[in-house]
Amino acid sequence: MNKKYESLFTPWKIGNVEIKNRIVQCPMGGTSLFGWMEPHHLDKDACDYFMDLAKNNVGLIITGIAPLKNLIGGQWLYKKKSMFKQLKDYMDEIHKTGAKVFIQLTAGFGRSFSIPNSLAPMAKNKFMSGLLKPIIDISYLCASPSELPSRWLEGYKCRQITKKEINDIVKAFAITSKLLKEAGVDGVEIHAVHEGYLIDQFTLKYTNKRTDEYGGSFENRYRFPVEIVKAIKAECGQDFPVSLRYSVLSKTRDFCEGALPGEKYTEIGRDMDESERAAKYLQDAGYDMLDSDNGTYDAWYWAHPPLYMPRNCNLDDVAHIRKFVDIPVVCAGKMEPEVAAKAIKDGKIDAMGVARQFLTDGHWVTKLMEDRLEDIQPCIYCHNACLNMAHYKGVANDQAMEDSKHMSRCAINPMTMDGGKYDIHPAKVKKTVAVIGGGVGGMEVARIATIRGHKVTIYEKTDKLGGVFIPAGQMSFKGQDRKLLDWYRRQIANLNIEVKYNTEIRDLSEIKADEIVVATGSTAKTLPIPGIENAINAIDFLNKEKEVGNTVLIIGGGLTGCEIAYELSLQGKKPIIVEAKQDLMAVRGLSLANSSYLRDYFKHNDVPVYLNSYVKDINGKNVTIVDEQGQEKIEKVDNVITAVGYNPAPIAKASRHVHIVGDALKVGNLRTVVWRAWEVAEKI
Numbered sequence: 001m002n003k004k005y006e007s008l009f010t011p012w013k014i015g016n017v018e019i020k021n022r023i024v025q026c027p028m029g030g031t032s033l034f035g036w037m038e039p040h041h042l043d044k045d046a047c048d049y050f051m052d053l054a055k056n057n058v059g060l061i062i063t064g065i066a067p068l069k070n071l072i073g074g075q076w077l078y079k080k081k082s083m084f085k086q087l088k089d090y091m092d093e094i095h096k097t098g099a100k101v102f103i104q105l106t107a108g109f110g111r112s113f114s115i116p117n118s119l120a121p122m123a124k125n126k127f128m129s130g131l132l133k134p135i136i137d138i139s140y141l142c143a144s145p146s147e148l149p150s151r152w153l154e155g156y157k158c159r160q161i162t163k164k165e166i167n168d169i170v171k172a173f174a175i176t177s178k179l180l181k182e183a184g185v186d187g188v189e190i191h192a193v194h195e196g197y198l199i200d201q202f203t204l205k206y207t208n209k210r211t212d213e214y215g216g217s218f219e220n221r222y223r224f225p226v227e228i229v230k231a232i233k234a235e236c237g238q239d240f241p242v243s244l245r246y247s248v249l250s251k252t253r254d255f256c257e258g259a260l261p262g263e264k265y266t267e268i269g270r271d272m273d274e275s276e277r278a279a280k281y282l283q284d285a286g287y288d289m290l291d292s293d294n295g296t297y298d299a300w301y302w303a304h305p306p307l308y309m310p311r312n313c314n315l316d317d318v319a320h321i322r323k324f325v326d327i328p329v330v331c332a333g334k335m336e337p338e339v340a341a342k343a344i345k346d347g348k349i350d351a352m353g354v355a356r357q358f359l360t361d362g363h364w365v366t367k368l369m370e371d372r373l374e375d376i377q378p379c380i381y382c383h384n385a386c387l388n389m390a391h392y393k394g395v396a397n398d399q400a401m402e403d404s405k406h407m408s409r410c411a412i413n414p415m416t417m418d419g420g421k422y423d424i425h426p427a428k429v430k431k432t433v434a435v436i437g438g439g440v441g442g443m444e445v446a447r448i449a450t451i452r453g454h455k456v457t458i459y460e461k462t463d464k465l466g467g468v469f470i471p472a473g474q475m476s477f478k479g480q481d482r483k484l485l486d487w488y489r490r491q492i493a494n495l496n497i498e499v500k501y502n503t504e505i506r507d508l509s510e511i512k513a514d515e516i517v518v519a520t521g522s523t524a525k526t527l528p529i530p531g532i533e534n535a536i537n538a539i540d541f542l543n544k545e546k547e548v549g550n551t552v553l554i555i556g557g558g559l560t561g562c563e564i565a566y567e568l569s570l571q572g573k574k575p576i577i578v579e580a581k582q583d584l585m586a587v588r589g590l591s592l593a594n595s596s597y598l599r600d601y602f603k604h605n606d607v608p609v610y611l612n613s614y615v616k617d618i619n620g621k622n623v624t625i626v627d628e629q630g631q632e633k634i635e636k637v638d639n640v641i642t643a644v645g646y647n648p649a650p651i652a653k654a655s656r657h658v659h660i661v662g663d664a665l666k667v668g669n670l671r672t673v674v675w676r677a678w679e680v681a682e683k684i
Contacts, residue, residue, distance in 0.1 A: 001369050004338050007345040008352060009369070014060075014328055015241040015288045017186050020098050021059035022344055022351040023365055025050075025358050026291065026332045027104040027189065027245070028386065030407025031064030031417065033090075034083065037071050037405045042086045045417050053358060054099035057365040060351070061099055062243070062291065064408060065106040065191050068172040074137055077105075078175040084183045091184035102243055103180055106191035107169045107228070110144035110198035111158045111207070112151050112297040114389045114397040116404055120153050123396075140165075145202045146209040149255060151297045153396040161198075166214065166224060174231035177240070187241030189291060190228055193282065194245040195303040196252075196269075196296030199225050203278070204250060204296075206268040218274070222281060229286040243289040244282060248275050248317040251299040258299025258600050261310055269296055272317070276324045283325045290325065291353060292318045293333045301600075304593040305334045307381040308477055308566065308601070312339045319348035334381070337368060356386055359410040359417070377413065377487055380480040383591030384411035384671035391592045393583035400588070411671035412484065414678045422678050427452040433684060434459065434513035436505045436651065439467020441662025441673045442519035443488045448681035450495045457513070458497060461504035465489050468521055468663070469670075471542035472560075475567045508652050515657050515684050519677075522646035522663035527555065531618030538564060538643040549638025550574055553623050555615050557584040561643035562598045569605060576608045576635055578615055578625055589669060608635075615640075659684070 001009070009021045031049065034040045050061050068077050094101060115123055115138060122128040123138045132138070142150060143161035150156040177188045193200050201207040202224045208215050214223050229242050250269020251259045259265040270278065279290060293314040295302025305313050314333035322329040331343070332353030340352035357364055361377040368376070386408050390398040397404075406417065414422040430453050435442045438460030446456045464470060466485045473481035492499065508516055524537045536546045538560050550573050554561045557579025565575035577584065584602070585595040602609055612628030623635045650664040659680045662673045 002371060005341050005368060007341045008337060010344075012328060012350055014187060014243065016239050017100060017241050019059045019100050019351075021057070023058055024060045024291070024330050024332075024351050024353045025053055025058050025062060026330075026353040026355040027062045027191070028064045028355050028359070028408045030386070030409075032066045033063050033087070033103065034066045034077060034080075036407060039073060040070055040075065040077055040080045040083060042083050042090065045419050047090055049362070049417055050101070051094055051097075052362050054094050054097040056363045057369060058099055058358075060102065062102045062104055062189050065104050067106050067108070068169060068176060069108075069140075071141065072136055073134075074140070076172055078172060078179055081179075084179045087180075087183040087185070095184070100186040102187040102189045102241070103185050104189040104191050104245065105173060105176060106197065107173070107224075108143070108198040109141060110161075110196075110201045111142060111148040112196050112198075112201075113138075113141045114399070115142070115150060115153045115156070116401065117396040117398050118401065120156075120396040123153060123156055144198065145207060145215065148201070148207055150396075151196075151256065152391055154394070160210070163212065163214075170224075170227050170231050173228045174235040177232045177242075178235045181236050181240050187243060187288070188232065189243040189245055190225065190287075192245035192247075193222075193225050193278070194247045194293075195300075196250070196298060199228075200247065200296065204269045206252070206255075218277070222278060225282060226285040229282075233286045238286075241288040242286060243291050244287040246279070246282070246290040246292045247294050247296070247303065248272075248279075248292055248314070248321045249294045250296045251294050251302045252296050254298070256298055257603075258295070258301060258596065260597075260601060260604055261313060263604060272320070275321055279321050279325050283327050287327065289328045289330065290321070291330045291332070292321065293331070293353070300593045301597040302333070304383065304387055304591070305381060306383065306591070306594040306597055307480060308594075308597050309334060311336055315339065315343060315349070319343060322349055356381070356410075359386055359408060360413050362416070374487075374490060378480050378483040380412070380484055380670070382411050382670060383593055384589060384669050385409040386411075387591045387593060388589045389592055390588055390590050390595070392586040392595070395586070398588045403589075411669070412674050414675050422675075422682070424448060424451055424682065427454055427684070430454055431514035431684060432512075433457070433515045433517065434511045435517045435519060436508075436511075437461075437467060437519035437521060437662070437664070438465040438499065439519055439521055439662060440469050440488065440670065441664075441677045442467070442517065443492055444674050444677035445517045445519065445661055445681045446497050447488075447491050447495060448678055449684055450497055452681065452684075454684060456497050458492070458499045459503045459505050459511070460499060460501050463501050465492060465499065467519075468539065471539050474542050474544065475563060476570060477567070506651065508658065515659065516652075517680060518650050518652055518658060518660045518664055519662045520649055520651050520664045522667050523649045524642070525645045525647055527615075527642065527644055529615055529617060532642070534618055535640040535642045538641055541641050546639075548573070548641070551576070551637045552639045552641060553578065553615075553635055553637045554641045554643055556643035556645070557581070557609065557611070558587060558643065558645065559585055559590060561641075562602075564641060564643060565607060566598055566601060569601070569607060576610075576637065577602070578610045578613050580612070580614050582612050584609065584611070589671070
């Protein structure tokens with residue numbers, strides 16, 4: 001192991017519990033040991049997932065949030081006594097690995113509960129919500145310190161939670177923690193004075209307008225988390241560790257508006273002065289560790305940093321708050337091992353928190369220890385499978401119900417938390433397989449089919465593997481995409497998969513193989529706009545085939561168009577976005593953590609955005625835009641870039657021995673490409 005990582009592998013303590021190293025698997029929604037949107041049970045997928053991490057040198061595992069009450073049905077967790085007996089056997093096994101386990105318990109979500117769009121009409125209708133209440137009680141799930149606007153459903157007011165409900169929650173924390181202690185769990189983590197969830201909403205002035213003992217003064221606003229830890233300690237003893245998920249700063253400008261890195265703003269949530277006081281106050285109340293980052297659901301990109309956020313984005317703030325407490329402090333947020341190791345060595349933090357990288361590659365700690373960094377499959381912060389709760393104007397949480405029930409999966413590793421559906425099994429009959437196209441879809445089919453025992457040849461029309469992911473990864477903020485391509489190319493080489501470069505296949509009769517996989521991607525759509533022939537296609541721009549001037553109009557406010565606008569702005573240019581829909585990036589599956597960053601960036605950097613608008617014509621440097629009122633406006637620009645989507649471009653139809661994958665089948669995102677590739681590779 002490289003010496004620069006040595007401080008990551010030193011022991012430390014949380015209370016009296018010793019942890020063997022300073023790598024913490026931070027909690028993620030959907031990785032609850034007790035199920036998610038289903039009746040409480042000891043969840044096999046989560047058990048298998050955490051056991052694999054424990055066997056691969058994770059020091060401390062903090063499981064994903066376990067609601068004290070079932071989201072579906074509303075039963076209290078502590079009443080499922082048989083489950084805790086099963087948990088004890090599991091804890092005995094996981095402790096044999098040397099790992100320690102804390103279980104995160106949540107009081108709830110408040111206004112941050114991501115109301116599914118399918119339930120939005122019923123949530124707003126008192127009669128319908130009443131009928132639905134025995135199954136899913138949206139009113140309770142959204143109950144907040146005060147009457148507040150939902151983060152997700154426009155026009156929906158979250159009711160004020162009652163004191164009886166608060167008392168019931170405090171009691172449930174204590175009883176459940178006692179059962180967990182008896183089951184051999186090493187500690188609990190309270191969710192959370194963090195990210196704008198229910199307890200955090202109590203602590204923040206902009207979300208707590210109560211006039212009783214839970215509102216007003218600093219002590220009153222922090223009363224709820226203090227009562228929780230005191231109740232747990234009274235029930236479990238002072239030596240039972242209680243961690244707190246803690247946001248140092250809210251990074252929030254207003255409801256539904258966050259603060260970008262480095263910009264000046266007026267904090268309406270927890271600022272640093274209050275955080276210095278709060279951290280010490282919560283420690284003195286009984287908390288044994290702060291599991292820390294920044295943000296709220298109004299500034300969601302701090303707690304779930306997308307690719308646009310800087311690496312180690314929360315470290316400076318967490319290191320600052322470490323000066324005001326005597327308990328251990330963990331820092332999470334796109335942490336890099338070498339940076340975390342130095343911060344630990346310098347006494348700035350006590351441990352490194354990592355979450356989604358474990359979903360992509362659960363063995364990354366072992367690979368780090370063995371100096372095999374190039375073998376670590378990198379997380380690219382896309383959130384396409386682990387956190388794909390999408391939100392845009394007129395829509396609540398536009399997420400497939402299947403994804404709501406099965407969160408914390410991975411776009412580029414389908415095996416994660418998916419019940420064995422994508423397990424790789426040796427092929428019963430070894431075949432020759434031809435893969436037409438060396439993009440991500442083609443490489444993934446080739447990789448999995450080869451692991452299964454097939455003989456695979458890739459036919460790639462260019463001199464590089466990567467396909468459309470090459471231009472997509474050209475933007476300055478997409479370093480992880482480039483790392484992923486390097487990882488794929490290394491896998492192809494290590495598996496000795498034959499690649500025929502500069503070989504374009506136009507007719508499948510040219511190939512002799514038992515099975516053929518078509519992964520030829522897509523072609524860009526065009527629009528019937530006068531002058532469109534003078535515009536630059538997004539792919540040509542990303543491939544740097546065409547240079548652009550200072551003022552650039554982008555037709556299309558989907559993810560590609562918005563990322564191009566962001567890149568141009570970072571270069572000091574002046575982008576203008578024209579989008580036909582009522583919001584930017586109005587698409588299912590694109591996480592609000594990602595889209596809200598770009599929307600906030602455009603707003604705070606005065607990037608012109610025309611919504612419900614279209615381009616009428618392009619006449620030299622003059623572009624005529626028709627807005628939502630039907631008014632015409634001419635923008636003088638140097639160039640126009642089109643980013644209006646793609647059409648599948650398969651070179652053949654699917655048949656018994658011909659399979660189509662990736663954008664050649666249906667244009668989607670990296671998750672749809674990779675998961676489809678696995679499905680095909682595992683059926684061959």
